[in-house]
Amino acid sequence: MNDHFTRRIVCLAAFAVAMTGGNVPATERLERGQTRIDVPAIGDGLWVHNLFQSNMVIQRDKPIRVWGWADPGEKVTVTFAGQSQSATAAADRSWKVELPALPASAEPRTMTIQGKTKKVALENILVGDIWLLGGQSNMEFELPKADNGDLEAVSANFPNIRLFSVPQLNGPDRKPSFPMQYRWSDWSHQHFREGYWDVCTPATVREFSAIGYVFARRLHMATQIPIGVIDASRGGTCIETWLPLELLQTIDTPEVKQMLAEWDKKIADFDPQKDLADRIKRFHERAAKQNAGDRQPPATLLPGPAMDMNRPGNCYASMIAPLAGFPIKGALWHHGFNNALQPNGHVLYYQVFARMIGAWRAAFTDPQLPFGIISLCTAGDPQDRDNYLEKMADEGIYIRAVQYQTFLDLWNAGDKNIGYADSFDQRRSWFHPQIKIPVGERIARWALATQYDKRIRWLPPLLKSVETGNGKILLKLDGPAGPYNDGPIHGFAIAGPDGKFQPAQAEHFNKGNNQFDYSVIVLSSPLVPAPVYYRHAWGRNPLANLKSTDHTDLPFATQRNDTWTLADLYEIYSGKKPATPGILNRSEKNELVRLLRTEDLRRRRAEASALLQENN
The missing domain is CATH 2.60.40 (Immunoglobulin-like)
Known part of the structure; x- marks a missing residue:
C-alpha cells in the first residue's frame, strides 16, 4: 500500500471517529476505475447535509443556517456556541434551523444535532470566512504541479485554514446534496477525494487548487481569521453549464437561443441502443488490429448528452445548487478555455457572464457577494515582434477581453464588490501554465483591500x-x-x-x-x-x-x-466574406493566420529596409 493511499485511509478513519454518530464514511479499499462513495448524499433517519462536518468553517457575521433530513414530524435541535434552535421535519423529511451570527473565532467548537433517538456531534469547527472557487482546470490545478508548489506544500501547516472539494456530479436536476466520495478519473487515472472538510496540512493540500490555497494562505496570514475554501471548479467546462437553465432560457439573443436549440436537438437525437452498438463495433475493430487481452466489449447503455457536464445548466444544478443557501464570504472565478474553442465564443460569454455572477449571488442569498474574476491564462507559443499579428488570431484573447469588460461594466455601475486580476503576464506555452502562485497572490490583493480594509492597491x-x-x-x-x-x-x-x-x-x-x-x-x-x-x-x-x-x-x-471579430478581420485582410456569416471555418481561420503572417513579414522587411537606409 503506497503512502498516498495510506494517508487517505487514515484521514477516513480519523473522520469516522470525529463524526461520533453522524454520517460516518465507509473505509473499503479503493478500486482502480471505480468511484467509491463513502457517505450517500442523503441517508435514512436523522441526517445533516454533508456540508456540515467536523473540521469545517462556518461563515462569520451571517446567520448560521443548518439543514438536513429526518423522519417526518421529528423534532431536530441544533446547538452551537451556546445557542440552540429547533425545527420539525416536514413531510418530505427536510428541516432547517437558523442560529444567530457569530464573530470570527479560532476556538474549536462542537455542533450537536439532536433528533428523537440519534445525536450527531461535529467537532473542531471554526468561525471565519468561506470563499468559493469556480471555473475550470486552471483553477483546479493542484498545488504540487505549480512552480514552487512543492515549497508551498511543505510549508502548508495552517490548522485554521480548511479545504473542501465539491463532488463532480452530473445531470440537469438540481441536487439537494452530494455524496462524500473518492471519485475515479479516467483522465487523470487516479482517485480524487471529494466532499470532505480537511484541515490544511502538507498532506491534505497536495490535491487542492494552487490558486485557492495561495489565496487562502495570504488572507489568513494577513488577518488571522480562519479561512475555509470550497473548490467547485471543474476542468473542461463551458460557462453555459454554470448558469441555471431557466435563467439561460430568458436570455433573448441569437447566440444563446442557438446554443440551447443545438443541445435540445443533440439530446433528442441520442439513441442509447445505437450508441452501444457503435461502441461494440469500434471495440471489435480495434481488437482485430491489436490484442484486446482480457478486455470485454462494452455492455452498458450510456446516458449520452443529457448527462454531459457541459449541457447548459448541468454544473449549476449538480455542483452549485447543492451548496445554495450556505453562507459564504465570496467567490473567485478563473475560466475561459473551452469557450475559446467555439467560433465567436466571446459573444455568448459576454452575454451570460454578468448573469452568471448574479445567479451565484442569488444562490448564496447575498446580492452583494464579493466576486473576483481572474482572467483567462496564457496558452500557445509566445507572441513577439516577429509573429505579432499572426498571434492576434485567437478567440481566447476575445474571451479575456470580455472578462475584463464585464468587470468594468459592473464596477462602473457601482458594484464595489466585483474584483479583477489578470494572469496573462504569467507566460507559459502550455494551456495549464504552472505559474499559479503569483495569480493567487494577485487576487488576494483585491480581497484584502476591499473586504479586509488593508491599505494596499489592487486595481x-x-x-x-x-x-x-x-x-x-x-x-x-x-x-x-x-x-x-x-x-x-x-x-x-x-x-x-x-x-x-x-x-x-x-x-x-x-x-x-x-x-x-x-x-x-x-x-x-x-x-x-x-x-x-x-x-x-x-x-x-x-x-x-x-x-x-x-x-x-x-x-x-x-x-x-474596436469591435472587429476574427470573421471581420478575415474579410478585412482577404477581401472575402466567410462561408457562414460571422463565423470562420477551419480553412478560413488558417487562411487568416497565413495572411497575418504575410503582413508580419512585410512589416519586418520594411523595418529592415528603413534600418539599412538609416545606417547608409
Missing part, C-alpha cells in the same frame, strides 16, 4: 480616455504606468479605419524638455499614418509589459476600442 491601471489625431493615439490612464522590466513599452497594436493592425511604438507623453507624463501613453507606427483603433495585450500568450509603477506588478488589462 490595475485604468483607461480614462482615448484621443486620436496627428498620426497618433493618446491613452490617458488614471495613474502612472511603465514597462515592467524597463526598456521600451510592448503590447500595443494600432489600426486606421481600414482595420489593418500593426504593432505600435508606445512611449510616455513628452511634455517638453524631456519632462514626461507617465500616465499618458502615445501610440504610433510609420505603417499606420492615421490610427484610430488600438488593442493591448492582444495575444493568447501576449507580448505586453505595461504595469503599475508602484511596486504592485499590476498589468494594464487586455482591451481594445
Whole structure:
C-alpha cells in the first residue's frame, strides 16, 4: 500500500471517529476505475447535509443556517456556541434551523444535532470566512504541479485554514446534496477525494487548487481569521453549464437561443441502443488490429448528452445548487478555455457572464457577494515582434477581453464588490501554465483591500480616455504606468479605419524638455499614418509589459476600442466574406493566420529596409 493511499485511509478513519454518530464514511479499499462513495448524499433517519462536518468553517457575521433530513414530524435541535434552535421535519423529511451570527473565532467548537433517538456531534469547527472557487482546470490545478508548489506544500501547516472539494456530479436536476466520495478519473487515472472538510496540512493540500490555497494562505496570514475554501471548479467546462437553465432560457439573443436549440436537438437525437452498438463495433475493430487481452466489449447503455457536464445548466444544478443557501464570504472565478474553442465564443460569454455572477449571488442569498474574476491564462507559443499579428488570431484573447469588460461594466455601475486580476503576464506555452502562485497572490490583493480594509492597491491601471489625431493615439490612464522590466513599452497594436493592425511604438507623453507624463501613453507606427483603433495585450500568450509603477506588478488589462471579430478581420485582410456569416471555418481561420503572417513579414522587411537606409 503506497503512502498516498495510506494517508487517505487514515484521514477516513480519523473522520469516522470525529463524526461520533453522524454520517460516518465507509473505509473499503479503493478500486482502480471505480468511484467509491463513502457517505450517500442523503441517508435514512436523522441526517445533516454533508456540508456540515467536523473540521469545517462556518461563515462569520451571517446567520448560521443548518439543514438536513429526518423522519417526518421529528423534532431536530441544533446547538452551537451556546445557542440552540429547533425545527420539525416536514413531510418530505427536510428541516432547517437558523442560529444567530457569530464573530470570527479560532476556538474549536462542537455542533450537536439532536433528533428523537440519534445525536450527531461535529467537532473542531471554526468561525471565519468561506470563499468559493469556480471555473475550470486552471483553477483546479493542484498545488504540487505549480512552480514552487512543492515549497508551498511543505510549508502548508495552517490548522485554521480548511479545504473542501465539491463532488463532480452530473445531470440537469438540481441536487439537494452530494455524496462524500473518492471519485475515479479516467483522465487523470487516479482517485480524487471529494466532499470532505480537511484541515490544511502538507498532506491534505497536495490535491487542492494552487490558486485557492495561495489565496487562502495570504488572507489568513494577513488577518488571522480562519479561512475555509470550497473548490467547485471543474476542468473542461463551458460557462453555459454554470448558469441555471431557466435563467439561460430568458436570455433573448441569437447566440444563446442557438446554443440551447443545438443541445435540445443533440439530446433528442441520442439513441442509447445505437450508441452501444457503435461502441461494440469500434471495440471489435480495434481488437482485430491489436490484442484486446482480457478486455470485454462494452455492455452498458450510456446516458449520452443529457448527462454531459457541459449541457447548459448541468454544473449549476449538480455542483452549485447543492451548496445554495450556505453562507459564504465570496467567490473567485478563473475560466475561459473551452469557450475559446467555439467560433465567436466571446459573444455568448459576454452575454451570460454578468448573469452568471448574479445567479451565484442569488444562490448564496447575498446580492452583494464579493466576486473576483481572474482572467483567462496564457496558452500557445509566445507572441513577439516577429509573429505579432499572426498571434492576434485567437478567440481566447476575445474571451479575456470580455472578462475584463464585464468587470468594468459592473464596477462602473457601482458594484464595489466585483474584483479583477489578470494572469496573462504569467507566460507559459502550455494551456495549464504552472505559474499559479503569483495569480493567487494577485487576487488576494483585491480581497484584502476591499473586504479586509488593508491599505494596499489592487486595481490595475485604468483607461480614462482615448484621443486620436496627428498620426497618433493618446491613452490617458488614471495613474502612472511603465514597462515592467524597463526598456521600451510592448503590447500595443494600432489600426486606421481600414482595420489593418500593426504593432505600435508606445512611449510616455513628452511634455517638453524631456519632462514626461507617465500616465499618458502615445501610440504610433510609420505603417499606420492615421490610427484610430488600438488593442493591448492582444495575444493568447501576449507580448505586453505595461504595469503599475508602484511596486504592485499590476498589468494594464487586455482591451481594445474596436469591435472587429476574427470573421471581420478575415474579410478585412482577404477581401472575402466567410462561408457562414460571422463565423470562420477551419480553412478560413488558417487562411487568416497565413495572411497575418504575410503582413508580419512585410512589416519586418520594411523595418529592415528603413534600418539599412538609416545606417547608409
